[in-house]
Ligand SMILES: Nc1ncnc2c1ncn2[C@@H]1O[C@H](COP(=O)(O)OP(=O)(O)OP(=O)(O)O)[C@@H](O)[C@H]1O
């Protein structure tokens with residue numbers, strides 16, 4: 613029950629209004645009480661007792677509510693951010709997934725990621741920490757090119773189910789405020805669904821534990837003091853570079869086999885920790901069988917990855933590699949694509965997505 617509902621119950625307690633009155637009783641009223649007859653006085657005393665008890669009960673309930681529902685965390689957030697965290701992660705706290713938000717791992721363009729302390733009850737998962745990705749509420753509202761990724765995609769509701777309701781579909785088509793909220797939720801649910809599918813398929817991705825309220829709770833890569841760095845900031849020796857390059861290609865193929873293309877893959881969305889890689893950040897993942905923009909998006913992913921590894925000494929023929937993998941999976945190249953995707957200068961630019969937002973937003 614929410615705080616407000618519990619306080620609503622307090623109003624039902626008889627004589628609580630009276631408790632308030634006796635606290636503000638005037639001298640004149642007291643005088644008249646003293647002058648009352650014995651029966652009247654004892655009745656008044658009885659009422660006072662009831663009122664006192666009601667006031668005590670009110671105090672107890674308030675204290676209970678405070679200790680139960682106020683999610684107090686160690687991370688020193690600004691007032692605004694605090695509200696945002698409470699809103700998004702309060703549910704996970706109540707469901708006993710986490711005990712604490714320890715610090716901000718990174719504020720990204722789409723979301724903030726926080727390091728959280730796992731609750732005792734889920735210690736069996738062998739995850740002392742969890743990563744909470746909390747989406748920025750308004751980001752996608754200015755994103756015009758989302759249609760490139762949404763092509764052929766069904767929209768998902770907050771439970772990850774396809775939205776079939778006519779009214780909701782109409783709201784999304786018309787991009788009303790409600791429709792934008794639905795689309796925003798759908799992006800998050802697509803990230804959740806993709807992570808779940810890929811995790812089950814054995815890809816190197818974080819495991820999702822819970823989602824909702826604009827946030828995803830997943831396994832955290834790193835330790836208490838240091839989150840895993842992104843591959844872009846790591847220098848690899850030749851042997852390591854070759855091994856990880858092959859592992860990334862393995863993941864790319866695994867994704868294709870599971871009808872997924874990352875859509876924003878680069879050394880900025882691959883974490884490196886204790887000699888292993890983890891692919892992250894999947895809201896824009898697409899299905900190669902339904903999205904007509906699939907090949908250039910796929911090619912861009914492969915090229916970005918190859919370019920990072922080329923700097924680490926692993927040479928490859930970028931475009932041929934993308935073509936070869938694509939054909940090996942019996943996928944057809946469909947020429948009807950958005951011209952922006954063919955702009956080769958975007959390939960190296962990690963702010964590519966951001967620039968689209970600025971250009972079109
Ligand atoms: N599971 C995780 N464990 C540890 N760190 C993570 C995890 N997920 C994300 N991060 C960190 O948070 C950052 C942002 O996450 P993500 O890439 O999913 O969001 P984003 O908003 O797209 O960010 P960006 O704009 O940097 O791409 C990552 O670059 C990484 O440093």
Ligand SMILES: [Mg+2]
Nearest residue numbers: 720880881893
């Ligand atoms: Mg990212």
